[in-house]
Amino acid sequence: MHDDSDISVTGAADADARHATKMAKKKAARDKIMATKEGEKGLIIVHTGAGKGKSSSGFGMVLRCIAHEMPCAVVQYIKGAWDTGERRLIEGNFADLCQFHAMGEGFTWETQDRARDIAMAQKGWEKAKELIRDPAIRLVLLDEINIALRYDYLDVAEVVAFLRTEKPPQTHVVLTGRNAKEELIELADLVTEMTLVKHPFRSGIKAQPGVEF
Template sequence: MTRIEADEQARHAAKMARKKAARDRMMKTRTGEKGLVIVHTGPGKGKSSSGFGMIMRAIAHRMPCAVVQFIKGAWDTGERRLLTAHFADLCQFHAMGEGFTWETQDKARDVAAAEAGWDKAKALIRDPAIRMVLLDEINIAFRYGYLDPHAVLTFLRAEKPPMTHVILTGRGAPDALIEAADLVTEMVQVKHPFRAGIKAQPGVEF
């Protein structure tokens, strides 16, 4: 190692030592723990994928969890196959939707499906043994007027057990939900193959 390289290495080590010390001081002040309300929204891809990633992480920690799928619940997805075939003991999976409104073409049926999904979700969230509940695409149900976001927020404030995490996904999350949530991530679309004529593909989209 040359002297210049040695000096550069020493500067880097000193810089990282300062960062570690600052990080350690910050971490000592972060001692709180609570069940979070988590929102994944925005026009970009990855909202449901991120939610299912959290579900898999919870399963790895042996935390009982549950999924309620709104809107697209009729689809045969890879995550549904995986969870029901291999992790049914730790994760309940309830596909309550029947497809997007342009597929069903029956708003009353869509509303009924969303309400049934929310009834199931409330029962799961109330159970303190279930540590994480994913409400997949519920924001779309809000957007189309199938569910009242204020009623959902009122329920979460009043009845969600203190250590239960609830994840709500879908584009167009209502402002009230974003304001009330503990963690909000907005997915931004930079580029998508669909615009280049590429269809949704297994393992990527579903």
């Protein structure tokens, strides 16, 4: 007569062995793939889409750079008038490693002044070019630049040409905002589209500190 506990232990041991074999094969395959990868380069990274998390992901990369003591910079194109947590944290604690330039004055429907929006976007782009050209700065986040490009406050052809020809080889540039232009997507090394599945705003819940800003 078999002891049920013995059967259970044997079954668990078999499952563990199968799992170990499966993971060993997966690791061998992964190691083989990784062996073909060599070298590093500065990436052009686009975070776009209707879902939340584009700027948050960009700022997560900024914080990684800060943790690695890599100089970085932020240019905000739209949310410059907002008192965001990211801005407080960076300017209050990491100003020696990360420059923060808040250039925008709000979304276009808030300012209702197209000429001023264009002027501020152009000013932000000039600052961005200055930062990107500096080889000591390892990552530059252009937060919500895709909105400025969408409304033609900036010329996407100029932005693409600059990134293609003047960005230092080891500099990462992150561009966020929904409705990224096709020319920018084509140029980029990494593109992530945030998909909206559910958002509290649709249930009548307003933007909240710590979540949206």
